[in-house]
Amino acid sequence: MTATDTTDPRTHCGDPYMSGRGEWAGIALGMAWLIIPILDTIGSRQTPARAVLTVVLFAVAASAYLFAIPGASGAQSRWRVYASIAAMTAAGVVLTLVVASSWAILFTYVCVLAGIHLPPRQAGPILLASVALAIAINLHEGTGVAFSWGASAFGLGALMLALGRLIQANASLREAHAQIRELAVEAERERFARDLHDLLGHSLSVITLKAELAGRLLPARPDEAQRHVRELEAVAREALGEVRETVSGYRRPTLAGELAGARMALGAAGIEMRVRERHPRDELPADVEALLAWAVREGTTNVIRHSGAHRCEIAIEPRDGGTSAEINDDGSGIDSAAARTNRDVNGAGGNGLDGLRERAAQLAGCVEAGARPEGGFRLRVVVPLPPAPGEAA
Structure with a gap:
């Protein structure tokens, strides 16, 4: 003392x-x-x-x-x-x-x-x-x-x-x-x-x-x-x-680390979190896993800061021949979507949704962000996977 x-x-x-x-x-x-x-x-x-x-x-x-x-x-x-x-x-x-x-x-x-x-x-x-x-x-x-x-x-x-x-x-x-x-x-x-x-x-x-x-x-x-x-x-x-x-x-972040951090942060904010993983992490290339980890970090940060949500669901699963990370919440929907396009979300130096889009573009991926029809907000990152060695020929 x-x-x-x-x-x-x-x-x-x-x-x-x-x-x-x-x-x-x-x-x-x-x-x-x-x-x-x-x-x-x-x-x-x-x-x-x-x-x-x-x-x-x-x-x-x-x-x-x-x-x-x-x-x-x-x-x-x-x-x-x-x-x-x-x-x-x-x-x-x-x-x-x-x-x-x-x-x-x-x-x-x-x-x-x-x-x-x-x-x-x-x-x-x-x-x-x-x-x-x-x-x-x-x-x-x-x-x-x-x-x-x-x-x-x-x-x-x-x-x-x-x-x-x-x-x-x-x-x-x-x-x-x-x-x-x-x-x-x-x-x-x-x-x-x-x-x-x-x-x-x-x-x-x-x-x-x-x-x-x-x-x-x-x-x-x-x-x-x-x-x-x-x-x-x-x-x-x-x-x-x-x-x-x-x-x-x-x-470079990892999915395991970001999911653990998201669970801790959402729990501290009183937001219930559910995780659905249908794509084994060991099958993901390091740069793809890092992109999905950035998506989890950005999505949960926005849920906590802008949505006023009570529940958040994070899904890591195959999509369109590649893989995806999707973060859904039951928050304020359209108002939340508008808030999440502001500069305070994007930040500086490649942070926020703009930075996430830049990272996804480097891997030929795409980022979708907007209000869900059933209410709440959705952030989805889809990225193609490189062909397996046997498929390259």
Whole structure:
């Protein structure tokens, strides 16, 4: 943690389990149960002093509940949780003993706060103490619902404790995935640097040697120097071709990788994905497979960014003597089709549908994109396959 990070690593408070409208909906739903003791208090005859006390302590309890919720950054310190629990417990004790027994519901909120925001070793004692306190106070008041309050507080607290553990596990898993991605990128950079070094080290050494030799021979033996210059040019062109081939290999996607990436991306967007493969991948030439992989990437990107779809189907199957990749969704159809012809989809440097058409044209293939009659959008890439060795004759 940095010096400015106040998040306790042993709490759940730094986990983004709620955000935006979901957060406020959860807060409103949680505080809605306070209407029970409020109505009970209004229905009973309270002295002015008790009425003022009720308003003040209710404000304290509500503020404590909100105070324990992480801020916009998701960061939360443990002392804020303890302060909120202490304030709500004190308010609950006084309101239950002085105003109405129904205010024992505040002990349920204490259990919920402890269960969500604290790890089990710290939440467990608070949970048991709050339940015992709720039961003891209601037994003292002779309300007859002591154990009901205790059971509800314990049940909700245990549920929130389990939820907090789940949130913490999900956050740890996300962090682990992020670290794995960073390590994978770093390993790829190292491998790329190593391959370029191995590839260019010899060629650049030869180029340097021949350039120096040609420079020495030029005054006395220009014909021999010219021969070394021609050889130098040949070595340089060969090295350039090897670099281009290497870079092209690094940029070439695979169907397996793009389908896996599409499943992850669509799932994260809440879009159901179905895959139908009727053309074995091992029968596809590398450049054809790369084109279909680009189609899957472009199609799923557009589905996520522009369609508003709930379902997406990807089909890899033989078509017209060749093979095809087809991406269908049930999104906004014509509006989506119009959106997907805009420049923000096409991008720069050969990306988007224009780039896909260029890649397909290099293999004598074609790209079809448009609204489906039954609704939604279709992207289809069809590419011919080269004849098998036995058919070439």
